[in-house]
Amino acid sequence: MPVLSIPLMLIYLCPALLLSHERGLSRALTSGLVVSIAMTLILPPSFAVICFLAFWLPGTLLGVLSHRIKGHGELLVAGVTVCIAFKIAAAFAGWHLTGFNILAPDAAEMKSYIMAISGSGLSSLSGGDAMRFKDAVTETVNYTIMLIPYTMMAFSAAEAVVCLSLSSYVCARRGGTAFFSLPPFGNWSFPRNILLAFVVGFVCGMISEGDSGTYLVKQVGANLDAVTRSLFIIQGLSVIYHILGLNGVPKIMRIALVVLAPFISLAGNICVIVGIFDMGFDLRKRVGGKTR
Numbered sequence: 001m002p003v004l005s006i007p008l009m010l011i012y013l014c015p016a017l018l019l020s021h022e023r024g025l026s027r028a029l030t031s032g033l034v035v036s037i038a039m040t041l042i043l044p045p046s047f048a049v050i051c052f053l054a055f056w057l058p059g060t061l062l063g064v065l066s067h068r069i070k071g072h073g074e075l076l077v078a079g080v081t082v083c084i085a086f087k088i089a090a091a092f093a094g095w096h097l098t099g100f101n102i103l104a105p106d107a108a109e110m111k112s113y114i115m116a117i118s119g120s121g122l123s124s125l126s127g128g129d130a131m132r133f134k135d136a137v138t139e140t141v142n143y144t145i146m147l148i149p150y151t152m153m154a155f156s157a158a159e160a161v162v163c164l165s166l167s168s169y170v171c172a173r174r175g176g177t178a179f180f181s182l183p184p185f186g187n188w189s190f191p192r193n194i195l196l197a198f199v200v201g202f203v204c205g206m207i208s209e210g211d212s213g214t215y216l217v218k219q220v221g222a223n224l225d226a227v228t229r230s231l232f233i234i235q236g237l238s239v240i241y242h243i244l245g246l247n248g249v250p251k252i253m254r255i256a257l258v259v260l261a262p263f264i265s266l267a268g269n270i271c272v273i274v275g276i277f278d279m280g281f282d283l284r285k286r287v288g289g290k291t292r
Contacts, residue, residue, distance in 0.1 A: 009155075012051075013059030013083075013163040018170060020063025021179070028063060032056035046097035054090035058082045059163065066164075066179045075180055079160030080153075087152055103148055110141045146219050150226040185258070186242035190231050192279050198228040229272060232279075233262055236271030239278045243287055 020028035032052060039048040061082050069075040088103070095101040114137050164180040172178040201224025208218035240261075241254050261267040277283060 009055075010159050010162040011166060012055040013062065013159065014167050014170070016056045016059025017063045017066070017163055017167045020060040021066050021167065021171060022063075022174075022176065025060065025064055028056075028060040032060060046094065049097060050090045050094050053086055053093055058086040061086075062160075062164065063167075066168075072180055072182075076160060076164065079164055080157050083156035083160050084153060087156055103152075105145060107138075107141050107145055110145075111137055114141070143222075146222050147226055149219075150223045153227060154230065185238055186245055187284075188235060188238040189284075190235055190279065194228055194231050195276070195279055197224050198232075198276075201225040201228060232272040232275030233268055234275070235278055236273070236275035237261060239274050239283050240271065242284050246287065 016028055016032060019031055035056070036048040036052045039051065062079050065075060065078050065082070069078055091102045095103075161182070165182060168178045168180040201221045204217050204221025205225060208214040208221060237258050241258060244254050244257070245251075261271055274283070
């Protein structure tokens with residue numbers, strides 16, 4: 001269920017988005033309240049409140065914005081911003097209702113949970129191996145907590161893209177007008193000021209190197225590094241996809257490369273370098289041709 005629920009969560013905004021886009025704000029909010037009240041009959045009220053804040057309200061607002069914002073890029077930026085804002089609001093609501101702060105979970109509790117899951121496997125390790133395993137768990141937990149802002153931003157971006165694309169497609173299939181579509185992958189490009197964010201993240205990492213008293217600076221640096229690296233990889237893949245298309249490489253092979261490259265360390269690093277150079281020198285313009 002956890003494996004299935006994560007991708008399914010990417011489309012939870014769609015019903016509210018479609019209802020708000022086609023039927024209006026008041027109808028969407030009324031339906032959301034009815035659904036939330038119905039949820040309290042079988043689930044804890046706190047769960048209904050969190051779902052209403054995290055999914056129904058942002059979906060409803062995106063449906064309203066789909067009429068007001070005509071530029072696809074501007075609508076996507078607004079969608080990501082809305083998703084992040086309401087995820088933070090839902091996290092704070094969950095903290096006050098349940099006592100668990102998802103934005104800053106307890107590291108010791110997470111570590112003990114992982115150690116409990118390890119169970120008999122951990123008991124079979126020797127003293128030195130067990131100590132190294134515990135150190136690795138501690139480092140992983142601390143790094144995971146540090147990257148919670150990046151995780152929330154990445155999920156919100158994916159959620160906005162999937163929900164806007166799917167809702168627009170459904171709307172068009174029902175006889176309406178498509179209000180959002182992504183450009184061909186070979187044309188994807190991000191603003192050059194991403195390079196400034198990368199430099200700021202690098203400087204923050206250098207400042208916090210070996211200094212345990214600058215956790216906030218270290219967290220800012222780690223999250224900026226993760227965000228910019230992800231964007232560089234996407235833009236690098238877009239450039240490579242574009243160039244391979246110009247050279248007649250079949251589309252299925254290009255798609256396979258896009259899917260597999262981020263999971264291969266060397267390929268990912270190459271994509272980062274290509275993405276950085278493309279932001280600075282617009283490699284696709286120099287190569288020429290159109291994306292197919």
